[in-house]
Amino acid sequence: MAKVTLQDIAGxxxxxxxxxxxxxxxxxxxxxxxxxxxxxxxxxxGYRPNLLARNLAGGSTRTxxxxxxxxxxxxxxxxxxxxxxxxxxxxxxxxxxxxxCDTFTSPSSQSLDHYSELIERAGQGLADGAVILxxxxxxxxxxxxxxxxxxxxxVFIDNYVESLPVPFVTTDNQTAAHELARRCVQxxxxxxxxxxxxxxxxxxxxxxxxxxxxxxxxxPFVEMHQVxxxxxxEILGSSVAILGxxxxxxxxxxxxxxxxxxxxxxxxxxxxxxxxxxxxxRTVIIAVQDCETMTHRAVNNLIAQIEKKTQEAPGMxxxxxxxxxxxxxxx
Amino acid sequence: MAKVTLQDIAGxxxxxxxxxxxxxxxxxxxxxxxxxxxxxxxxxxGYRPNLLARNLAGGSTRTxxxxxxxxxxxxxxxxxxxxxxxxxxxxxxxxxxxxxCDTFTSPSSQSLDHYSELIERAGQGLADGAVILxxxxxxxxxxxxxxxxxxxxxVFIDNYVESLPVPFVTTDNQTAAHELARRCVQxxxxxxxxxxxxxxxxxxxxxxxxxxxxxxxxxPFVEMHQVxxxxxxEILGSSVAILGxxxxxxxxxxxxxxxxxxxxxxxxxxxxxxxxxxxxxRTVIIAVQDCETMTHRAVNNLIAQIEKKTQEAPGMxxxxxxxxxxxxxxx
DNA sequence: TTGTACGCGTTATCAA
DNA sequence: TTGATAACGCGTACAA
Numbered sequence: 001m002a003k004v005t006l007q008d009i010a011g012x013x014x015x016x017x018x019x020x021x022x023x024x025x026x027x028x029x030x031x032x033x034x035x036x037x038x039x040x041x042x043x044x045x046g047y048r049p050n051l052l053a054r055n056l057a058g059g060s061t062r063t064x065x066x067x068x069x070x071x072x073x074x075x076x077x078x079x080x081x082x083x084x085x086x087x088x089x090x091x092x093x094x095x096x097x098x099x100x101c102d103t104f105t106s107p108s109s110q111s112l113d114h115y116s117e118l119i120e121r122a123g124q125g126l127a128d129g130a131v132i133l134x135x136x137x138x139x140x141x142x143x144x145x146x147x148x149x150x151x152x153x154x155v156f157i158d159n160y161v162e163s164l165p166v167p168f169v170t171t172d173n174q175t176a177a178h179e180l181a182r183r184c185v186q187x188x189x190x191x192x193x194x195x196x197x198x199x200x201x202x203x204x205x206x207x208x209x210x211x212x213x214x215x216x217x218x219x220p221f222v223e224m225h226q227v228x229x230x231x232x233x234e235i236l237g238s239s240v241a242i243l244g245x246x247x248x249x250x251x252x253x254x255x256x257x258x259x260x261x262x263x264x265x266x267x268x269x270x271x272x273x274x275x276x277x278x279x280x281x282r283t284v285i286i287a288v289q290d291c292e293t294m295t296h297r298a299v300n301n302l303i304a305q306i307e308k309k310t311q312e313a314p315g316m317x318x319x320x321x322x323x324x325x326x327x328x329x330x331x
Numbered sequence: 332m333a334k335v336t337l338q339d340i341a342g343x344x345x346x347x348x349x350x351x352x353x354x355x356x357x358x359x360x361x362x363x364x365x366x367x368x369x370x371x372x373x374x375x376x377g378y379r380p381n382l383l384a385r386n387l388a389g390g391s392t393r394t395x396x397x398x399x400x401x402x403x404x405x406x407x408x409x410x411x412x413x414x415x416x417x418x419x420x421x422x423x424x425x426x427x428x429x430x431x432c433d434t435f436t437s438p439s440s441q442s443l444d445h446y447s448e449l450i451e452r453a454g455q456g457l458a459d460g461a462v463i464l465x466x467x468x469x470x471x472x473x474x475x476x477x478x479x480x481x482x483x484x485x486v487f488i489d490n491y492v493e494s495l496p497v498p499f500v501t502t503d504n505q506t507a508a509h510e511l512a513r514r515c516v517q518x519x520x521x522x523x524x525x526x527x528x529x530x531x532x533x534x535x536x537x538x539x540x541x542x543x544x545x546x547x548x549x550x551p552f553v554e555m556h557q558v559x560x561x562x563x564x565e566i567l568g569s570s571v572a573i574l575g576x577x578x579x580x581x582x583x584x585x586x587x588x589x590x591x592x593x594x595x596x597x598x599x600x601x602x603x604x605x606x607x608x609x610x611x612x613r614t615v616i617i618a619v620q621d622c623e624t625m626t627h628r629a630v631n632n633l634i635a636q637i638e639k640k641t642q643e644a645p646g647m648x649x650x651x652x653x654x655x656x657x658x659x660x661x662x
Numbered sequence: 663t664t665g666t667a668c669g670c671g672t673t674a675t676c677a678a
Numbered sequence: 679t680t681g682a683t684a685a686c687g688c689g690t691a692c693a694a
Contacts, residue, residue, distance in 0.1 A: 003687095005686095005687060005688085006687070006688065007687080015664075015665090016664065016665050016666080017665095017687095017688085018664080018665065018666080018667095018688095018689080018690080019663085019664060019665075021688065021689065021690085022663095022664090022689095022690095025689090029663060029664085030663070030664085031663065031664090034663090034664095046477065046481060048451075048454055048455050048481075049455060049687085049688075050387075050455060050456040050686085050687050050688070051452065051455040051456050051457050052383050052386050052387045052392075052456045052457065052686085052687080052688095053387055053456070053670090053686070053687035053688045053689090054687080054688055054689080055383050055670095055688095056381075056383045056384055056387055056669095056670050056671070056672095056686090056687080056688075056689095057669075057670055057687080057688045057689045057690085058670085058688085058689070059670070061383070070408075070412075071402050071408050071411070072405070072408060074403070077401075077402050077403055077408075080402070080429070081401075081429075081431075084429065088445065093448075093452075095426050095427070095428060096426070096427040096428075096429070097426065097427075098411070098412075098415065098427070100412075114419070117424075120379075121382065121424075123379055124379050124380060124381060124382040125381040125382050125383045125384070125671090126382050126383065146377065150377060150379075247606060247607060248606075251606070251607050251608075254661070254662075255661045258661040258662060261662075262662055274607070275578055275579075275582070275606040275607060276578060276582050276605070276606060276607040276608065276610070277582075277607065277608060277610040277611065279607070279608040279610040279660070279662060280608065280661070280662040329610070330585070330586045330589040330611070331585075331589060331592075331593055331610060331611040334671090336670095336671060336672090337671070337672070338671080346680080346681085347680070347681045347682075348671090348672090348681090349672095349673085349674085349680080349681065349682080349683090350679085350680060350681075352671095352672065352673065352674095353673095353679095353680090356673090360679060360680085361679070361680085362679070362680095365679090365680095380671085380672075381670085381671050381672070383670085383671080383672090384670070384671035384672040384673085384686090385671080385672055385673075386672090386686095387670090387671080387672075387673095387686050387687070387688095388671080388672045388673040388674080388685075388686055389672080389673065389674095389686085390673095390686075456687090663694105664693105664694080665692105665693085665694075666691105666692085666693075666694085667690100667691095667692085667693095668689105668690090668691090668692100669688105669689090669690090669691105670687105670688090670689090671686105672685105672686090673684105673685085673686090674683100674684085674685080675682105675683085675684080675685095676681105676682090676683080676684095677680100677681085677682080677683100678679105678680085678681080678682095
């Protein structure tokens with residue numbers, strides 16, 4: 001790895017290092033002749049600018065980080081994809097940093113360490129700002145709080161941490177779940193099972209939306225995080241809707257209670273994605289989040305913070321669902 | 332974003348900047364007293380070391396890049412996860428860089444630009460080495476070739492580019508597909524449809540393995556990338572195996588030919604993952620790649636190149652399948 | 663149009 | 679044990 005520097009080129013071309021620097025940046029104040037000569041020499045020697053040095057001198061990296069726990073849900077990947085796209089448009093490079101990557105031997109502690117380390121590094125000059133997707137509540141918010149207080153540009157996406165004055169953009173989950181539940185009933189369901197957990201803001205909003213819709217429609221439902229003691233699957237009627245945040249939860253639940261669900265007329269209501277056949281449901285209704293708009297808003301807000309150096313008014317940016325898809329079996 | 336530097340701390344504590352540097356790195360040659368004083372001041376002022384400067388001075392970033400087109404297949408995510416884990420163990424930080432993130436308006440050119448940009452940046456001081464997953468054949472290999480020739484440490488994973496002398500690690504796809512086909516026949520299939528494309532090394536190896544197995548067992552098959560002109564789905568018998576690289580391809584094929592497949596006794600053979608019920612198949616046999624071993628080998632090889640500064644003997648490291656899973660329907 | 667000199671923040675090598 | 683000083687590679691006012 002012989003590293004070629006501006007100095008080396010300067011030596012070969014017999015000019016000063018600063019002339020080389022200007023020539024390679026196509027500064028108009030350099031003779032066309034020597035500019036060509038210098039470019040040729042640079043190419044011949046295999047010169048590559050050192051980004052560390054350039055960023056250190058320039059005071060900016062034009063780099064953003066997208067910090068999130070994992071990429072195992074396809075919606076996460078879609079967010080990263082679109083965020084990267086919008087960052088590129090604004091002439092920034094976006095890097096993905098995941099902090100649940102290291103949860104093999106000792107899940108909780110390792111993961112927390114890795115999370116802290118990322119938050120820590122974000123403010124150490126490697127990035128100009130960060131989009132953060134906080135999937136759960138972190139026990140230790142001090143590092144994040146420090147970062148915010150020091151004025152490091154941050155935008156939350158999808159989920160948020162209530163106690164921090166940071167702008168965030170998320171789906172209007174309550175309205176989305178309301179509509180999703182309504183459509184499930186419209187598709188024939190006469191009772192419903194809600195699989196939304198209560199532990200994060202997103203699921204909480206979805207639970208609230210679905211509850212409201214079902215109450216308005218007079219459709220009875222149970223929530224699986226607080227199953228009534230006397231409830232057994234046997235009391236189910238023949239037309240049931242099951243709503244949850246991801247295929248994973250619905251399928252797991254269906255398999256576990258397969259004996260009671262077989263033969264029923266099932267409608268699944270889910271967010272973002274469904275792979276394969278709807279089975280055992282007759283129909284799957286999918287609420288697809290608008291990842292493109294979400295990331296567009298998030299990245300623009302972040303860059304505004306960076307370039308204007310002024311914190312955007314922190315607040316919630318609620319994005320509507322992009323579309324509702326209906327999936328019916330082919331067999 | 333008031334940036335606090337060593338200089339600021341030095342001013343407050345009335346010592347030299349180099350003493351501060353040593354104190355904060357817990358160098359034993361600093362008085363316990365002043366070390367405490369300096370640490371306190373650093374904490375009070377909210378000092379964060381600038382990683383750009385540190386890496387520039389130190390000549391190394393202890394950072395690896397995992398460059399890949401996308402993360403839409405779950406196996407990709409698993410590779411990144413494990414690679415990050417192994418990098419952390421060796422005290423490196425691994426970043427994920429995707430180059431198909433930018434394929435919305437003008438797929439081919441944009442994506443190529445982004446790919447080139449990443450390859451270019453990898454060698455510009457931001458990383459010490461890179462694990463590269465080349466999903467397809469890139470039209471322009473010159474940048475990559477340059478990087479290799481300049482001695483930048485690289486390891487290919489999963490797929491590879493034949494003309495480059497770079498070590499790579501991949502699954503023993505031929506043996507895997509051979510076994511997968513054998514198991515499908517064992518599960519009752521009397522003929523087979525192979526959906527492996529011919530365009531990349533991985534699929535080619537899988538195709539070859541499956542072909543060999545089926546010939547050995549005397550089971551007739553068709554390849555869907557070169558369907559015989561006179562072939563129509565109607566000639567299918569009642570027990571058919573369909574083999575492909577991912578759920579996506581199998582399901583798409585099944586839906587397209589639903590009318591001819593309904594009622595048949597189907598066995599699916601697939602790699603890595605299957606979400607939801609096997610429907611329309613009776614059984615899905617899944618060949619799960621050993622991502623942990625693959626990334627372990629790749630990262631270790633990469634770090635060996637970096638630290639010993641000697642190119643490891645380039646060659647193919649073939650990893651066996653981790654396990655074969657069998658998925659049967661619950662309904 | 664080109665060269666000089668300094669700054670970016672940190673580490674490391676000398677003296678003292 | 680500490681302080682001065684030189685790298686690290688590049689950008690850029692300022693002077694020539």
